[in-house]
Amino acid sequence: MIFFLFPIYWIVITSIQKKESLFVRGLNFIPREITMINYIDLFTKGKFNVMGALFNSLRVASVTAIICILLGVLAAYSFARLKFKGSGKIFYLLIFTEMLPPISFLIPFYLIFSKINLLNTWYGLVIGYTAWLLPIITWILYGYFKSIPRDLEDAARADGCSRIGALFRIVLPVSTPGIVASGIVCFMFSMGEFLFSLTISTSQKAHTLPVELTVFLSKYGVEYGKITATAVITLIIPIILVLFFQRYLIEGLTKGAVKE
Amino acid sequence: MESKLKRFINVEASEKKLAIFLILPTAIAVFGILVYPLVYSFILSFTDASLIVSDLNFVGFKNYLKAFQDPALRYSFLITIEYVVMTVFTKLLLGIAISLAVKEKFIGRGLVRATMIIPWAVPFVVSGTIWRWMLNPNVGVINVILKKIGIIDTNIGWLSNRFFALPSVVLADVWQGTPFFIIIILAGLQTIPEGLYEAAVVDGAGSLRKFIHITLPMIKFPIFIVTILGTVFALNQFDLFYIMTRGGPANYTRVATLYDWQTVFKSFNTSYASAISYLILGLTIVITIIYTRILAKGEK
Numbered sequence: 001m002i003f004f005l006f007p008i009y010w011i012v013i014t015s016i017q018k019k020e021s022l023f024v025r026g027l028n029f030i031p032r033e034i035t036m037i038n039y040i041d042l043f044t045k046g047k048f049n050v051m052g053a054l055f056n057s058l059r060v061a062s063v064t065a066i067i068c069i070l071l072g073v074l075a076a077y078s079f080a081r082l083k084f085k086g087s088g089k090i091f092y093l094l095i096f097t098e099m100l101p102p103i104s105f106l107i108p109f110y111l112i113f114s115k116i117n118l119l120n121t122w123y124g125l126v127i128g129y130t131a132w133l134l135p136i137i138t139w140i141l142y143g144y145f146k147s148i149p150r151d152l153e154d155a156a157r158a159d160g161c162s163r164i165g166a167l168f169r170i171v172l173p174v175s176t177p178g179i180v181a182s183g184i185v186c187f188m189f190s191m192g193e194f195l196f197s198l199t200i201s202t203s204q205k206a207h208t209l210p211v212e213l214t215v216f217l218s219k220y221g222v223e224y225g226k227i228t229a230t231a232v233i234t235l236i237i238p239i240i241l242v243l244f245f246q247r248y249l250i251e252g253l254t255k256g257a258v259k260e
Numbered sequence: 261m262e263s264k265l266k267r268f269i270n271v272e273a274s275e276k277k278l279a280i281f282l283i284l285p286t287a288i289a290v291f292g293i294l295v296y297p298l299v300y301s302f303i304l305s306f307t308d309a310s311l312i313v314s315d316l317n318f319v320g321f322k323n324y325l326k327a328f329q330d331p332a333l334r335y336s337f338l339i340t341i342e343y344v345v346m347t348v349f350t351k352l353l354l355g356i357a358i359s360l361a362v363k364e365k366f367i368g369r370g371l372v373r374a375t376m377i378i379p380w381a382v383p384f385v386v387s388g389t390i391w392r393w394m395l396n397p398n399v400g401v402i403n404v405i406l407k408k409i410g411i412i413d414t415n416i417g418w419l420s421n422r423f424f425a426l427p428s429v430v431l432a433d434v435w436q437g438t439p440f441f442i443i444i445i446l447a448g449l450q451t452i453p454e455g456l457y458e459a460a461v462v463d464g465a466g467s468l469r470k471f472i473h474i475t476l477p478m479i480k481f482p483i484f485i486v487t488i489l490g491t492v493f494a495l496n497q498f499d500l501f502y503i504m505t506r507g508g509p510a511n512y513t514r515v516a517t518l519y520d521w522q523t524v525f526k527s528f529n530t531s532y533a534s535a536i537s538y539l540i541l542g543l544t545i546v547i548t549i550i551y552t553r554i555l556a557k558g559e560k
Contacts, residue, residue: 078279078280094286097290097294100294100541101540103498103537105297107534111530192383192384194502234383234385235381235386239382241381242378
């Protein structure tokens with residue numbers, strides 16, 4: 001447990017120290033001086049675009065999550081309850097696309113995007129992330145929907161509800177953990193994704209948070225104070241999400257994995 | 261009687277339409293967005309395209325032949341496989357061990373579980389940064405602690421040392437990825453009915469036998485899932501390597517994904533890079549098939 005927590009503690013501590021004191025030899029588990037200067041610099045100095053990057057990341061992440069949940073719920077419900085001849089094959093095809101290395105997509109996306117002017121746009125990122133995340137989300141929701149007993153829906157339909165009505169009024173409220181889990185997974189992935197964003201954003205204004213992090217890595221050495229501060233900022237949102245929603249997350253994710 | 265049948269058929273047909281209709285947006289989004297680039301890069305791999313030259317010729321399998329003869333590429337696949345084996349193995353062992361430990365109720369279990377999940381929430385780039393900082397030879401905390409305990413007496417340059425560079429990245433990935441393994445395996449463990457264990461005890465089985473004959477078979481599916489997912493994600497790992505080593509001391513950590521990226525952004529050879537990416541894809545598919553076969557055999 002200490003193993004898991006210690007690095008987090010360390011990075012927070014590092015980010016609140018002055019640059020000079022970082023390079024003092026010796027062990028300080030509790031820093032002698034604390035300063036917020038790293039954070040302040042990040043937000044005020046023009047060279048860094050942390051605020052912009054944060055905004056970009058948030059925007060991309062939320063839009064992606066919403067789209068993925070909307071589309072994923074529909075598709076997952078269909079796979080879970082309504083079977084038709086090709087549905088199994090389509091399902092496996094979806095899962096298969098998940099295994100494709102992102103590298104394969106990188107070059108063509110870059111070339112295509114540059115031709116249709118989608119480079120450096122947040123919606124370009126959304127397009128890429130959505131296509132990538134939908135299979136996983138559908139799979140998670142599929143597992144979740146399957147684990148819900150049919151009796152609930154059958155009872156509703158006996159009362160005159162349509163399939164869609166049953167979906168919205170019965171299945172969805174019951175699957176809140178699964179939906180929340182998928183949404184959070186989407187969000188976390190979009191906030192932390194690096195390679196695609198790095199390739200697509202050629203101008204600093206369009207950076208997402210992870211890419212902005214690399215601004216502090218240079219040939220001359222790493223600016224540890226600033227980079228750890230940026231890292232902490234990047235960290236906060238996913239960690240808070242996970243801590244608050246962990247029960248939902250675990251329930252939503254594991255229902256699919258265990259049932260078979 | 262006949263009208264009931266007709267109504268039944270109508271319901272069937274309209275349900276089928278509904279089913280297709282519901283899947284359509286997702287299918288269009290995923291396949292539509294991904295298919296064209298895939299085909300594009302596939303075709304590209306058969307040309308001599310690059311970012312610097314503007315004309316394009318078809319060169320057949322030249323890129324693939326080049327790939328097979330490229331010692332640097334072969335080496336990078338070797339490193340990739342080393343990396344994948346190390347991380348998946350470690351995460352699996354740790355995952356099972358920790359899951360078993362956390363399965364029982366004890367005080368503070370909720371807290372432990374909550375903190376265990378935190379590394380999973382951390383984006384790769386951040387873990388890469390954290391670990392890079394901790395492994396810093398001069399002021400990194402790892403060296404400081406190791407020296408204090410007495411395991412080493414001079415600072416080790418973890419990321420610049422041929423033997424330690426790859427394991428260091430493995431360490432960062434294990435830190436980050438084990439929670440995922442734990443979550444899934446633990447869930448699997450929790451579905452094993454207590455009755456099975458009790459019956460085994462009655463039959464005189466000790467802990468080890470209980471583990472091998474009851475626990476392991478029951479979690480076969482979760483293990484399969486995490487192994488395959490872990491392998492696929494490890495094969496495609498890029499972020500950690502980019503942040504921590506950029507290919508490491510003398511290319512000792514240049515995994516296939518990094519090599520591919522360098523081929524685009526340093527050599528500007530987009531066609532060769534496309535070919536490489538398809539080779540990586542091929543490897544992923546082969547491994548997936550092998551895994552599925554093993555699982556199928558295991559079921560018998």
